Amino acid sequence: MPLHPALLKTLNLLTYIGAVSTIVYNRKFITEELAQRPNYLSNSPVGYIIPAINWFLLGGFTLVQWLDFAHDVVVEAMDWNLFVSNILIASWVLSWVHDWLVVGQILLVINAVLIWRLYVKMRVFTATNLLDYAFVHVSFSLYTGLVWLDVFQNFFAAFTNKDGGPDSWAAI
Template sequence: MSSRYDIFLKTSNLLSYILVLGVNSYFKAIEERPGDDGSDFKGNSTHGNGTHGAVPLTHILPATYTFGIWGLIYALLGGFVIYQWFNSADVATVEGVKFYLILANLGNIVWIVLWRMDYYMLDVFVAACVLLALMFAYNNLEQYPPKSIYDRLFIHYPFTIYPAWLIVATTLNFWVAFQALDTVFFSTIIVAVFGLIGLSFVDYCKRKDVVFAGTLAWSLIGIAVRQYESLSILIAAAVSAGLIIGGILRVMVHEIITWWHLRTQTERTERSPLLPTQN
């Protein structure tokens, strides 16, 4: 039986999710009502990310379709706030995710509002706090490995894809706030750093997290597609994405081989005849 704290936590998760979804929907509705000149409600040209409105052009801005990952993130979080009420998700929700989703949702709302008000420098701090809260949840969930496909889909995946994507989104925020960094040189370096982070999660992290790394690869492909005119950024993004995808394939092949060996060993054990009894 759930305690009052458990019920309060899960209810807060649900309400904060509904709130952040409502705020996003409101600003999305405003964004989709451009003026006669093709500008958004603030007069900015719409380079939008599909969620937070117009995004100023920078050297690390991914292709527009890349931001569609927000839809996947919110869909998975929607699954989580429903699945959390099942007994099988109780421990991971209360002891793993804790109150970090509530902090992330409230921070997301502040992030959206500050972005709309062009307070980019303050927005970077808020985005970093949201990322930090999600990384705490991500690290905590390592102690609660998935026991079913539902655990994987509705507990682990949302708290893996979300922080991985926010690494890129927060850096993009930083590039917008501090325009002195928005050069080909610094942008090439940070794109390479994205690649190293993704590669470390799939090759050197204990969890061999192909989902986290794959999210970063998705972002890097988007950067390569949009920044194709800048040769150094294109090369850095393409090579980084390729290395990550290569690491993901290595992990998948290793898991398949391990599974096959276990299966064949089990079959041999089951089929082997009993040894004759010696007198």
């Protein structure tokens, strides 16, 4: 296997672990922060179950990507998009920890465009088996929708007042 695909797959795996670790490590903070900014999804079981299923499927993808049937999708369609997306997601979580919600919004928009491009390029490839369908096609279809939902929710969190504090524009 040439260096490029092996390096790409390894970095996909490592950055996935980094993104999930960042989310898990800061879960208590994220839960408390979302409680201060209530909406229809953030404090419901659906708001936790669907992203958890998606991260499970993406974790399965990081293992399935090493199989022969996924090679073309990873190298030609995903290229470096997933690697960069995982870094952006970890950075977005850290921007929330530091209360840089506008920066987080910018990171999310960049990530959403990146994942959307990945999804469009990936649709050219058809699923060849159940693993390919579940861990490659379904996981990124779900991920694309969730990232755009995060953009929408983060927009309102970033640009509305928090009880007792300044709005985002005054904080900048």
